[in-house]
Amino acid sequence: xxxxxxxxxxxxxxxxxxxxxxxxxxxxxxxxxxxxxxxxxxxxxxxxxxxxxxxxxxxxxxxxxxxxxxxxxxxxxxxxxxxxxxxxxxxxxxxxxxxxxxxxxxxxxxxxxxxxxxxxxxxxxxxxxxxxxxxx
Numbered sequence: 338x339x340x341x342x343x344x345x346x347x348x349x350x351x352x353x354x355x356x357x358x359x360x361x362x363x364x365x366x367x368x369x370x371x372x373x374x375x376x377x378x379x380x381x382x383x384x385x386x387x388x389x390x391x392x393x394x395x396x397x398x399x400x401x402x403x404x405x406x407x408x409x410x411x412x413x414x415x416x417x418x419x420x421x422x423x424x425x426x427x428x429x430x431x432x433x434x435x436x437x438x439x440x441x442x443x444x445x446x447x448x449x450x451x452x453x454x455x456x457x458x459x460x461x462x463x464x465x466x467x468x469x470x471x472x473x
Contacts, residue, residue: 357415358462359408364400368434368457371397375430375459383409383425383463401430401459408463428464432457 338346364371374397378386383405390402405427409420438454 354415356462357408357412357464358460359404359411360461361400361404361459363435363456364397364459365454365456366397366400367455368432370395371401371432371457371459374398374401375432378405378427379430381427382423382466383420383427384422386427401461404459404461405463408461412463424465425463426466427461429462430460432459434458 374390374393374395377393377398378389378401381389387402387405390398390405409425412425413420435456435458437456440452440454441449442452444450
């Protein structure tokens with residue numbers, strides 16, 4: 338590895354030590370459906386988002402709720418204390434598409450239609466609320 342690349346890799350590793358996130362890979366839900374749930378809680382206070390996700394009737398909400406609990410636990414582990422209500426917020430959440438399973442479905446006249454079973458990756462970052470966030 339070159340010196341310039343090593344320096345940038347070290348900076349990235351240092352930045353990860355101060356970020357608190359959880360990642361969920363290969364979720365067998367289409368990214369579009371998962372983004373609907375992600376948009377519901379983006380920028381929200383963490384414990385309020387848990388309540389919203391718990392009572393949402395979308396299937397993807399249960400997976401995002403579990404992921405949010407994991408991110409909060411990661412924050413608690415790195416900081417060595419319990420998170421209090423109103424202290425954490427979802428700073429960033431993004432959904433990326435993952436590998437697609439391609440299947441064939443029989444069609445009329447000996448043809449076949451392709452069925453794409455989509456999956457996605459979800460990354461959720463939590464951060465502490467600053468004083469400016471509490472005033473808004």
